[in-house]
Amino acid sequence: MVEWNFLAVLSDIDLLLLGLGNTLVVTALALAFGIPLGLFLALSRLSTIRPLSVGSAFIIEFFRTTPPLVQLFWFFFALPILIDVRMTPFIAAIVTFSIQSSAFFAEVFRGGILSIDKGQWEGAKAIGMTYGQSLRRIVLPQAVKRMIPAFMERSIELLKTTTLVSTVAYADLMFQANDLAQKTFRPLEVYTVVAVIYFLLIFTFSQISIAVEHRLARSGESTVR
Amino acid sequence: MQHTWDFATIFQNWEVLWVGLKGTVVMFLVTVVLGLSGGLVVxxxxxxxxxxxxxxxxxxxxxxxxxxxxxxxxxxxxxxxxLTGIEVNPFLAAVLGISLNTMAFSAEIYRAGIQSIEPGQWEAGKAIGMTYGQTLRRIIMPVAIKRILPALTNRGIEVFKMSTLASVVAYVETLNQAKLIADLNFNPIESYTAVALIFFVVLYPVVQATYALERTLRKSD
Incomplete structure (x- = not known):
């Protein structure tokens, strides 16, 4: 019979909380860069200028079809040699997850923009709006509302994917767990506690996401996936 | 600094990479079969x-x-x-993690597919004397599977990408072997680019096929 002993974990819980903070920082920064980049990629992909749409389609598909861990290794181990910069685990994580999530956000944006009736564009044009004005004032406000559930789902996926940064020694929650498990010789308790922390965090976000989706459904808003 | 791309060392080490590719394929097949079939049960x-x-x-x-x-x-x-006293090697740990994760995700896909079928279909099955299992097998699932095929294919794509995570517990798969080549030959650029290209070349046609499938199914509905 296994003797559970959480004392070692609980006395070093501040190490795990530090890791949790870093996990949230990486997630927030990747979102802050990934969402605008995703919008840019989506608009490029929808553009009538062929090189632009083909180029961004390639970027989107490339980052959607390659494993995030391979991307992280590439940015961490290969890019610094290629362009002669100093790379830290933190920068590699931000760059990787910003670009990786932007490829997925781009598809959400594209779905949202395409779901808006063509008449909306034509109406905006008819009253003399430019492309940028129609997009900002007419199309995006409607599209974004439909995209909220898909957006939140992608953000939750991103939060889970950030665990990969532990493999390049960035001190996120997963990395701190590995560290603590080795130090305390209590992998069972450490990894179980960490799994519970992740669960509580992600489950809370999932429940919020579901509540928002129901709220949108009640207001008669259709959503895109 | 100008880097001169040189893939020669990758080709010289093709046997090392080949072992990894086999590991990736085995991991993918085992986890995708367990994950998608177990997901139906869940x-x-x-x-x-x-x-x-x-x-x-x-x-x-x-x-x-x-x-x-x-x-x-x-x-x-x-x-x-x-916890259990059961010995777990890298292969088993990765198989358990990836297939149980896939079971949970695909369970929701199956559930959504089955729930999308109108209750009248169940009632019709019952009315002509079919059992629950018969109605499910002969009436509900054929229609539901068609509707969820794109979502299941997307899950399959995710499972294939997830196989790289097995490298974290030192299971021998493609990324693991690329790291070995990179460390021995000091060529991380070529090694990791090669792995990215391998995944892209395998998955890009699958993704395109999924798009085509979605369009066809939308038309036939």
Whole structure:
């Protein structure tokens, strides 16, 4: 019979909380860069200028079809040699997850923009709006509302994917767990506690996401996936 | 500094990479089969009238969907053996983590597919004397599977990408072998670019086929 002993974990819980903070920082920064980049990629992909749409389609598909861990290794181990910069685990994580999530956000944006009736564009044009004005004032406000559930789902996926940064020694929650498990010789308790922390965090976000989706459904808003 | 690309060392080490590719394929096949078939069972449990079936299935789905798959693999590798006394090698840890995760995600896909079928279909099956299992097999599933095929294919694509996480517990797959080549030949650029290209070349046609499938199904509906 296994003797559970959480004392070692609980006395070093501040190490795990530090890791949790870093996990949230990486997630927030990747979102802050990934969402605008995703919008840019989506608009490029929808553009009538062929090189632009083909180029961004390639970027989107490339980052959607390659494993995030391979991307992280590439940015961490290969890019610094290629362009002669100093790379830290933190920068590699931000760059990787910003670009990786932007490829997925781009598809959400594209779905949202395409779901808006063509008449909306034509109406905006008819009253003399430019492309940028129609997009900002007419199309995006409607599209974004439909995209909220898909957006939140992608953000939750991103939060889970950030665990990969532990493999390049960035001190996120997963990395701190590995560290603590080795130090305390209590992998069972450490990894179980960490799994519970992740669960509580992600489950809370999932429940919020579901509540928002129901709220949108009640207001008669259709959503895109 | 100008880097001169040189893939020669990759080709010289093709045997090392080949071992990794085989490892990736084995991991993918085992986890995709276990994950998608197990997911059907869990999905049925989620849909069951009997709460003794519904509750455990729901708990399973929530636990495995709301924790990162890397945490699951590491937990099975380091914590599970202590808890159960069962010895776990890298292959088994990765198989457990990835397939249980896939079961939870695909269970929700099956459930959504089955729930999308109008209740009238169930009633019709019952009216002509079919049992629950017969109605499910002959009437509900053929229609539901068609509707969820794109979502299942997307899951398959995710499973293929997830196989790289097995490298974290030192299971021999493509990324693991690329790291070996990179460390021995000091060519991380070529090694990791090669792995990225391999995944892209394999998955790009699959993604395109999924898009085509979605369009066809939308037209036929």
């Amino acid at each position: 999905g049925m449990g989620r849909y069951a009238q009997n709460s003794a079936l519904r509750w455990p299935a729901t708990a399973f789905v929530e636990i495995f969907r709301n924790t990162p798959v890397l945490v699951q693999i590491i937990w099975f590798y380091y914590a599970f053996p202590i």
